[in-house]
Amino acid sequence: MFEADDRQDGVQGIHARNILNRLLVDLSWNSSRLEGNTYSLLDTQRLIAFGKVAAGKSMQDAQMILNHKNAIEFLVTATEPQTFNRYTILNLHALLAEGLLANPRAAGRIRNIGVSIGGSAYTPLAVPAQIEETFDAILAKASAIKDPYEQSFFALVHLPYLQPFEDVNKRVSRLAANIPFLNRNLSPLSFIDVPEQTYINGMLGVYEFNNVDLLKDVFIWAYERSANQYALLRHTLGQPDPFRVRYRTLILGTVGDVVRGPLGQARAKELIDSRAADVRAADRTRFIETVETELLALHEGNIAPYKILPSEFKAWQKVWSKG
Known part of the structure; x- marks a missing residue:
């Protein structure tokens, strides 16, 4: 139709x-x-x-x-x-x-x-x-x-x-x-x-x-x-990426948990690695890279999909900047 x-x-x-x-x-x-x-x-x-x-x-x-x-x-x-x-x-x-x-x-x-x-x-x-x-x-x-x-x-x-x-x-x-x-x-x-x-x-x-x-x-x-x-x-x-769709919920949840922690870079790495254990072995490296890339690309204008509040984002930025 x-x-x-x-x-x-x-x-x-x-x-x-x-x-x-x-x-x-x-x-x-x-x-x-x-x-x-x-x-x-x-x-x-x-x-x-x-x-x-x-x-x-x-x-x-x-x-x-x-x-x-x-x-x-x-x-x-x-x-x-x-x-x-x-x-x-x-x-x-x-x-x-x-x-x-x-x-x-x-x-x-x-x-x-x-x-x-x-x-x-x-x-x-x-x-x-x-x-x-x-x-x-x-x-x-x-x-x-x-x-x-x-x-x-x-x-x-x-x-x-x-x-x-x-x-x-x-x-x-x-x-x-x-x-x-x-x-x-x-x-x-x-x-x-x-x-x-x-x-x-x-x-x-x-x-x-x-x-x-x-x-x-x-x-x-x-x-x-x-x-x-x-x-x-x-x-x-362009064409959607099946990998990102398959793991979308886990990716969003992981990024959101890092920010809401708020977790610094070392603790964030530990959480990401632990979440990667829940994906297929062949996809783990890409999953880790994807989550890390999205964390580095976060700004106040794209946090809504992760269910992150502006106050949470600002608090996380202070922790994240310290390494």
């Missing part, structure tokens, strides 16, 4: 992992923007990359964006492909809802209360047992769909229609809609340039009339925009 499947070396999600830094900003900003978030794209980039909260903006807006970042990383960097199951969707909600719910205990839980939808006369199911049953049925149907585009659109429609959670349902659906693309190494859907009101109108068509036509048009247009952008980025990046 849009582009060919692009699996390499048996590793799923390789494309999204290679464009992760760009995806974190694009999808976090656009999905938050569709919820009325007031951060600009530059504000979002500074928050994600440097932890800098924009002046004059609410902490709720900052929390929403950081929650998106964590949820996207949860999907993209998982050691096993995420699928349409309770674990993935419930934890996706918990990550997206952190610090934003009136009832914090509702994060990652199917609701047991009735909810309403602002601007709509539609009333979602209110009986807890029916909500649970329908939620499981949606996941089962989504899992049975083979076409990744149909599977994505199914999630985008049915999760918010059910409203399985007390709040944050559309955000869950937008990120869950990326699961098929991540698993098939297709370009992710980041809702670039989608007007907020157009998206709202598409959802209202679903809520009020059980009509998906407008939302389908939005979905197709948005995916084409996303695919074109990431195709250009992919071309710029």
Whole structure:
């Protein structure tokens, strides 16, 4: 429909992992923007990359964006492909809802209360047992769909229609809609340039009339925009390196642990050597070289993928400079 499947070396999600830094900003900003978030794209980039909260903006807006970042990383960097199951969707909600719910205990839980939808006369199911049953049925149907585009659109429609959670349902659906693309190494859907009101109108068509036509048009247009952008980025990046994808989690974790230690150069060498024991013998030398190279290339603008805070980075720099 849009582009060919692009699996390499048996590793799923390789494309999204290679464009992760760009995806974190694009999808976090656009999905938050569709919820009325007031951060600009530059504000979002500074928050994600440097932890800098924009002046004059609410902490709720900052929390929403950081929650998106964590949820996207949860999907993209998982050691096993995420699928349409309770674990993935419930934890996706918990990550997206952190610090934003009136009832914090509702994060990652199917609701047991009735909810309403602002601007709509539609009333979602209110009986807890029916909500649970329908939620499981949606996941089962989504899992049975083979076409990744149909599977994505199914999630985008049915999760918010059910409203399985007390709040944050559309955000869950937008990120869950990326699961098929991540698993098939297709370009992710980041809702670039989608007007907020157009998206709202598409959802209202679903809520009020059980009509998906407008939302389908939005979905197709948005995916084409996303695919074109990431195709250009992919071309710029060149072909992904299977070695770096295979050991990405271990590389990121090792670099992050060195900085968070904070470890000097001698202790860092010991940690890197010990982690190298967990990789294939033929790859150990390259693993050590890769981690050491990434440590030497660290600066305040590229620490986000390692889950390193600016304060941690500054503290580590002082220790590292002493040898």
